[in-house]
Amino acid sequence: MVAKFDLNDDSVVLVIGTGSGGGVLANELAQKGVKVVALEAGGRYLPEDYINDEWESFGQLAWTDARTTSGDWRVAKDFPGLPAWIVKAVGGTSIHWAGASLRFQEHEWKARSTYGHVAGANLIDWPIDAAEMAPWYDKAEAKLGVTRTGDRPGLPGNNNYKVLEKGALALGLKEVHTGRMAINSIDYDDRMSCQQTGFCFQGCKWGAKWSAAYTDIPRGEATGNLEVRDRCHVLKIEHDDKGRVTGALYADKDGNQHFQKARVVCVAGNSIESPRLLLNSASAMFPDGLANSSGQVGRNYMRHVTGSVYAVFEKPVRMWRGTTMAGIVQDHARFDASRGFVGGYELETLSLGVPFMAAFLDPGGWGRGFTSAMDGYENMAGMWIVGEDMPQETNRITLSSTVKDQYGQPAPDVHFDDHPNDIAMRNHAYKLGQEIYMAAGATRSFPTPPYPSTHNLGTNRMAENPRDGVVNKHGQSHDIANLFISDGSQFTTGASENPTLTIVALAIRQAEFIAGEMGKQAL
Amino acid sequence: MTTKTLSREADCRGLTRRQLISRSFAASAGMIIGTGYLAAPDAAWAYEATALKPETMATLVRMARDIYPHDRIGDEYYVVAVKGYDTAEAAAEIEAGIAALNAAAQGAGFASYADAGWEDDRVAILRGMENSPFFQKIRGGLVTGFYNQKEVWPYFGYEGESFSKGGYIDRGFDDINWL
Numbered sequence: 001m002v003a004k005f006d007l008n009d010d011s012v013v014l015v016i017g018t019g020s021g022g023g024v025l026a027n028e029l030a031q032k033g034v035k036v037v038a039l040e041a042g043g044r045y046l047p048e049d050y051i052n053d054e055w056e057s058f059g060q061l062a063w064t065d066a067r068t069t070s071g072d073w074r075v076a077k078d079f080p081g082l083p084a085w086i087v088k089a090v091g092g093t094s095i096h097w098a099g100a101s102l103r104f105q106e107h108e109w110k111a112r113s114t115y116g117h118v119a120g121a122n123l124i125d126w127p128i129d130a131a132e133m134a135p136w137y138d139k140a141e142a143k144l145g146v147t148r149t150g151d152r153p154g155l156p157g158n159n160n161y162k163v164l165e166k167g168a169l170a171l172g173l174k175e176v177h178t179g180r181m182a183i184n185s186i187d188y189d190d191r192m193s194c195q196q197t198g199f200c201f202q203g204c205k206w207g208a209k210w211s212a213a214y215t216d217i218p219r220g221e222a223t224g225n226l227e228v229r230d231r232c233h234v235l236k237i238e239h240d241d242k243g244r245v246t247g248a249l250y251a252d253k254d255g256n257q258h259f260q261k262a263r264v265v266c267v268a269g270n271s272i273e274s275p276r277l278l279l280n281s282a283s284a285m286f287p288d289g290l291a292n293s294s295g296q297v298g299r300n301y302m303r304h305v306t307g308s309v310y311a312v313f314e315k316p317v318r319m320w321r322g323t324t325m326a327g328i329v330q331d332h333a334r335f336d337a338s339r340g341f342v343g344g345y346e347l348e349t350l351s352l353g354v355p356f357m358a359a360f361l362d363p364g365g366w367g368r369g370f371t372s373a374m375d376g377y378e379n380m381a382g383m384w385i386v387g388e389d390m391p392q393e394t395n396r397i398t399l400s401s402t403v404k405d406q407y408g409q410p411a412p413d414v415h416f417d418d419h420p421n422d423i424a425m426r427n428h429a430y431k432l433g434q435e436i437y438m439a440a441g442a443t444r445s446f447p448t449p450p451y452p453s454t455h456n457l458g459t460n461r462m463a464e465n466p467r468d469g470v471v472n473k474h475g476q477s478h479d480i481a482n483l484f485i486s487d488g489s490q491f492t493t494g495a496s497e498n499p500t501l502t503i504v505a506l507a508i509r510q511a512e513f514i515a516g517e518m519g520k521q522a523l
Numbered sequence: 524m525t526t527k528t529l530s531r532e533a534d535c536r537g538l539t540r541r542q543l544i545s546r547s548f549a550a551s552a553g554m555i556i557g558t559g560y561l562a563a564p565d566a567a568w569a570y571e572a573t574a575l576k577p578e579t580m581a582t583l584v585r586m587a588r589d590i591y592p593h594d595r596i597g598d599e600y601y602v603v604a605v606k607g608y609d610t611a612e613a614a615a616e617i618e619a620g621i622a623a624l625n626a627a628a629q630g631a632g633f634a635s636y637a638d639a640g641w642e643d644d645r646v647a648i649l650r651g652m653e654n655s656p657f658f659q660k661i662r663g664g665l666v667t668g669f670y671n672q673k674e675v676w677p678y679f680g681y682e683g684e685s686f687s688k689g690g691y692i693d694r695g696f697d698d699i700n701w702l
Contacts, residue, residue: 052684055671158691159699166702196697197690205686315701316680322696354681358670366590366653366662367646374670375593378680440702 003227005037007260012037013514014248014262016234016277019092020503021487022268023212024143026228027220028511034518036226037260039250041233041269042088045095046214050203054355057202061095063088066403066411067272071395073416074449078363083414084303085452086270090230091213093270093454094500095203098325099183099210100348101146102497103137106130107335108343108388111493114335115342120419121390122300126492127464127473133505140505144182144210145189154178155185155194158322160349163313163381167440168329168347171432175330179348182210182501183323191215198351200324232258235407237265237281237290237483245290245483251407264514264523268486268507271301271456275397275489276412278460291460291470291477291485298397300461301416302494303453305343305387305425308350309433310361311442312376319351319381327383332432333496341424344496345387347433352382360451373446381437385429386455388496390419397459414453455499460489474513475506482523486510554598556581561602568599570606574614579621582637583608583661586624589645590662591669593678600675604668605661620657627651 005012015026015038026038042063051057062085069076069083076083087093107114109130112123141149148154155178157165168176183200184193194208207214220226231253238259239245247261267274275298279289289297327349334344352360354377362370395417399410418426430447437445463469466478475490477483486507488499495502517523555562556577561584562569572580580602587601608617621636627648628636639645652658669675676683685691 052686055667156697158696162697162699162702194692195690196692197685199684199686206690317699318680318682318695320681321685321691321694353683354676354679355667355671358666364662368592371592374591374679 002221003035003224005035005227007258009035010247010261010263011035012260012262013264013266014039014260015266015268015486016248017092017268017270017273017487018090018217018228019087019212019268019270019487020094020097020500021507022266023091023094023216024504024507025266025268025486025511026226027212027216028508029515030220030223030225032511032515033225034515036220037262038226038228039232039234039248039260040090040228040230042090042092042230044090044213044230045203047203047205047207050095050205052197052199052202052205054202054353061087061089061203066405068400068403068411068413069415070413071416073418075452076416078449079452082452084270084272084456085454086456089213090217090228091211094211095213096201096454097500098200098348098498099181099323100325100328100498101141101144101180101182101501102346104130104133104495104497104502105333108493108495109133111343111388118342118390118421120392121421122393123391124463124468124492127462133509136505136509137501139508140501143508144501144504145184145191146180146182146501147185148177148180152188153185155181155183155323155326157327158196158349159317160319160322160351160381161327163317163440164327164329164347164349164383164436167436167438170439171436173329173331173436177328178326179328181323181326183326184208189215194323196322198320198322198324233407234269234277235280235409237267237277239283239285239290239480241285243285243480245480264482264484264518266484266486266510266514267460270487271459271489272397272412272414274485274487275459276399279397279399280409291479291483293479294467294469296461296463296468296470298459299393299395300391300458301395301397301414301456302389302391302458302491303416304455304457304494305345305385305389305422305429306450306455307385307426307430308382308448308451309385309430309437309445310380310382310448311434311437311445312373313379313381313440313442316378317381318378319349320353324351325349325384329436332429339428341421341428343388343390343421343425345385345425345429346496347429347436348384348386350382350384361446361448363449373444376444381440381442383433383436385426385433386496386498387425387429388494389422391458391461391493392417392419455488455494457488457491457494457499460485462490462492475510476513484510484514554581554584563598568602570602572609574611575609575617579618580605580609582621582624582635583617585637585645586649586661587665587669589642589649591665592642596675596678600669600672603672604665607664607668616657620661623655623657624648624652
């Protein structure tokens with residue numbers, strides 16, 4: 001029995017966004033008996049609705065509201081209106097994600113202490129560490145069914161993986177395997193095993209990949225404690241004269257505005273929308289936006305050091321067949337300053353279909369240099385670089401002074417300049433990636449520039465000291481006790497791992513904290 | 524529009540190879556340009572321009588091929604990729620853009636863009652205007668207009684969706700045999 005709560009019910013926890021952060025938090029709270037209203041800007045799409053066609057799927061799922069870009073990052077030139085490739089739907093970007101589920105390395109929780117001072121970087125340590133997070137990672141891995149954790153076997157390697165493995169082993173790299181993936185290698189938790197269909201980014205039509213859309217959301221609803229309102233876009237969080245948040249104003253699918261009262265508000269709209277909402281909620285009491293006494297809301301935007309390497313071989317690879325990202329080289333995820341940069345990076349298998357390859361291989365490219373590469377598509381292998389980028393105060397989400405969204409609210413501008421450390425890391429990874437493929441027999445390789453960001457992090461960061469960040473170690477805002485951040489925007493630093501597993505672990509942990517505080521009447 | 528649709532149009536008009544050749548007054552890139560239409564020399568397809576002049580359409584197709592040349596893919600797919608510009612709303616901008624292209628070709632010593640016989644010469648003309656809004660509009664439109672045609676995917680070896688066939692778990696996801 002799906003719950004239905006009154007707009008004036010101020011006993012509910014209001015969760016804004018239903019992805020890996022908000023969707024998991026909403027379910028975990030509901031399982032504990034906490035009443036939850038979740039507002040989701042997008043619609044509901046389940047595996048039977050997903051479309052295995054790249055552009056059609058993009059049209060179905062992508063967040064394409066007005067956004068602008070600035071800064072020297074290549075994305076601002078190639079995709080000025082699309083800084084991020086994330087999802088607007090119940091389940092959020094957990095529909096689109098590739099499934100790579102890696103724990104942070106121990107030292108990555110303590111980036112400032114480990115790396116020391118890095119000029120231009122706004123590095124601090126997380127207020128939590130590996131020991132604190134270990135049990136929450138255990139729960140997250142069990143929830144997601146992560147392969148190569150617990151007693152779950154790894155996925156089999158597809159053609160794209162086999163090429164990566166051959167080249168990496170030939171170079172003497174050691175940590176090469178088919179990844180720790182939230183994609184079932186065997187039936188698990190009422191989800192079937194991977195059928196090697198490809199199109200992981202378009203939503204898994206088998207449900208073999210974990211997504212909040214068809215796990216946490218319906219399970220939370222089944223408790224009778226969770227009401228998810230889809231196509232409800234939150235415009236503003238409001239507060240009382242004591243400075244406590246009271247609920248949120250939102251527009252429903254028909255554009256009608258409503259105000260949902262709440263006891264606690266948890267923001268999980270991804271690292272662009274979450275700070276934007278806090279900034280758009282500025283009031284006389286909080287003229288710089290909610291929870292922003294530090295001035296850090298929207299700052300320290302991180303998006304991982306990314307890039308891809310594709311290569312053409314003499315014979316067919318057919319990289320699109322099978323699990324997209326079940327392949328990883330982890331040797332360079334370690335910290336080793338002798339490479340000329342701090343932090344580390346992973347190399348993970350990746351493939352795009354012809355339509356997206358044409359758009360992303362070399363954006364703006366044309367002529368025979370480009371088309372001869374496309375002609376090699378069937379013989380192509382591909383990998384993605386994901387590494388730790390440096391938080392910089394000036395990399396930030398701000399409100400556009402000129403562009404407005406469909407609700408008349410200022411659109412977010414996403415400003416990003418590469419840090420010299422980011423550039424050094426990317427170049428190191430490009431070189432290694434190209435060497436791997438050459439070692440596997442490639443005749444030509446391509447250092448492909450970053451795509452619109454899928455890993456958006458850091459814009460409401462966690463900090464021990466309220467001067468340094470927006471939330472404390474529970475994701476609770478330093479300024480407003482009943483306002484929480486529940487997505488990747490609370491990341492203090494990005495580490496070198498794909499962020500979803502950590503977002504999920506933090507959400508499970510936060511649910512425990514919120515339920516406990518509510519039980520103690522502390523919230 | 525698919526190949527079959529294009530072919531059907533040709534059939535409807537009853538165009539035969541002989542008629543096409545006899546009615547043509549100019550040929551470019553394997554196309555025949557007649558009054559108001561473009562067609563394959565063997566009449567496998569034909570396209571009737573409605574808002575653009577047929578020679579403008581032919582030059583646009585030539586330009587599309589020069590931007591994204593795939594020698595084993597026929598003109599019909601390039602026609603499909605640019606025919607969206609053959610509308611009353613778009614025609615003025617396209618005619619002006621192609622006129623500018625022809626003017627640039629004349630500046631380089633050719634009678635027109637299409638008259639430059641070597642691709643390298645045409646590409647040099649395009650490089651000279653690659654930052655223009657017209658060039659970027661045509662190029663950007665081709666990225667989806669050309670490569671997102673399911674009919675061209677087999678040329679690249681790309682198989683598209685596999686869900687309807689049960690994925691590749693029993694159909695070669697790991698069948699690489701030359702490593």
